Amino acid sequence: MERAVLRILDANLDRAREGLRVIEEWCRFGLERTDLTDICKHLRQQLGQWHLPEIRAARDTPGDPGTQLTHAQEAQREDISQVLLANFARVQESLRVLEEYGKVYRTDLAAAVKQIRYQVYTLESTMTQKPQMPALLAARLYLVTAPVPNLLHVVEAALNGGLRLLQYRDKEADNATRYENATKLKFLCKQYGAVFIINDHIDLALAVDADGVHLGQQDYPIEVARRLLGPEKIVGRSTTNPTELQRAIDEQADYIGVGPVYETPTKAGKAAAGHEYVAYAQANAPMPWYAIGGVDAENLGDVIAAGAARASVVRAIMQADDPKVMTQQLVAQLAQAPSG
Numbered sequence: 001m002e003r004a005v006l007r008i009l010d011a012n013l014d015r016a017r018e019g020l021r022v023i024e025e026w027c028r029f030g031l032e033r034t035d036l037t038d039i040c041k042h043l044r045q046q047l048g049q050w051h052l053p054e055i056r057a058a059r060d061t062p063g064d065p066g067t068q069l070t071h072a073q074e075a076q077r078e079d080i081s082q083v084l085l086a087n088f089a090r091v092q093e094s095l096r097v098l099e100e101y102g103k104v105y106r107t108d109l110a111a112a113v114k115q116i117r118y119q120v121y122t123l124e125s126t127m128t129q130k131p132q133m134p135a136l137l138a139a140r141l142y143l144v145t146a147p148v149p150n151l152l153h154v155v156e157a158a159l160n161g162g163l164r165l166l167q168y169r170d171k172e173a174d175n176a177t178r179y180e181n182a183t184k185l186k187f188l189c190k191q192y193g194a195v196f197i198i199n200d201h202i203d204l205a206l207a208v209d210a211d212g213v214h215l216g217q218q219d220y221p222i223e224v225a226r227r228l229l230g231p232e233k234i235v236g237r238s239t240t241n242p243t244e245l246q247r248a249i250d251e252q253a254d255y256i257g258v259g260p261v262y263e264t265p266t267k268a269g270k271a272a273a274g275h276e277y278v279a280y281a282q283a284n285a286p287m288p289w290y291a292i293g294g295v296d297a298e299n300l301g302d303v304i305a306a307g308a309a310r311a312s313v314v315r316a317i318m319q320a321d322d323p324k325v326m327t328q329q330l331v332a333q334l335a336q337a338p339s340g
């Protein structure tokens, strides 16, 4: 292996880990967020495992022309956010270098670094751009509404049962009705500290200042939602197979739906993606993801066993005799799932 490639890998493994350490210290002492601190530590340790002896042995600091390079703006930072942004950029540059030269050295290194790079994007979104991402990350259960007569009553019962992530979805109503419902649902969600997402309609998400929008494969490109809603809003994408998952990764979706796990009348005519796609998502999705489609209290255990740590439901709660109790059951089951 070219010694120069080993030196490049060595320098960028160091650079990425140093940048993550700078970020980690703010998570620990500034934000006092052990969850974010642990994410940084885990990413550093993952990179450390790839700092193989032959890579370290290639180090030649005295002969490295780059050690003398400094830029004026590196001498001073305006504030903490500039420290974080500069070090996120430093980490992502280094990871991109590791991914590209890793393709020459060992493709498993390149693949591992790609996964780490997307986890760093999610961490950056959480820390610097999207105020509601920590709340989404903390929510394992995601209720997607269906048009029912007692919509607000069912949603408030679910919120009382511990729901903290809601999506307003209504394919039948006119815009005036959707606007009225969305306004009331957002008010409810904010009373309970829940994340509020709009299905399909970016204009409605904008109109009620929702926390984000969920887009399916036949909906607008994520880039359009980002341009209209701004970078601080959450954009989710539906996926049914590895190709759609890769496209969601490339579009940097903040989270994805994975389904339909089972065929469902709520989305009639869509073939089940099955447990196989749940397992594929568990192994390959770098962003938060929610198993959806026919999920209920009876089969949730199987869906978790297939690899899901988060789930999204419609009928299980919207048609439950007691939506609060049903929500409590689903939340409790998901709390037992391995972290995801």
Ligand SMILES: Cc1ncc(COP(=O)(O)OP(=O)(O)O)c(N)n1
Residues within 6 Å of the ligand: 142, 144, 167, 169, 199, 200, 214, 215, 216, 217, 218, 219, 236, 237, 238, 239, 256, 257, 258, 267, 290, 292, 312
């Ligand atoms: C969490 C979540 N996953 C998938 C969907 C499906 O959205 P979409 O593909 O837009 O299909 P419709 O909901 O529009 O029928 C979702 N809404 N939420």
Ligand SMILES: Cc1nc(C(=O)O)sc1CCOP(=O)(O)O
Residues within 6 Å of the ligand: 144, 238, 239, 257, 258, 259, 260, 261, 264, 265, 266, 267, 292, 293, 294, 295, 312, 313, 314, 315, 316
């Ligand atoms: C809205 C939606 N999206 C799906 C997808 O696979 O993208 S499945 C689905 C409906 C889920 O409803 P229920 O929980 O009642 O089965």
Ligand SMILES: [Mg+2]
Residues within 6 Å of the ligand: 199, 200, 214, 215, 216, 217, 219
């Ligand atoms: Mg849609």
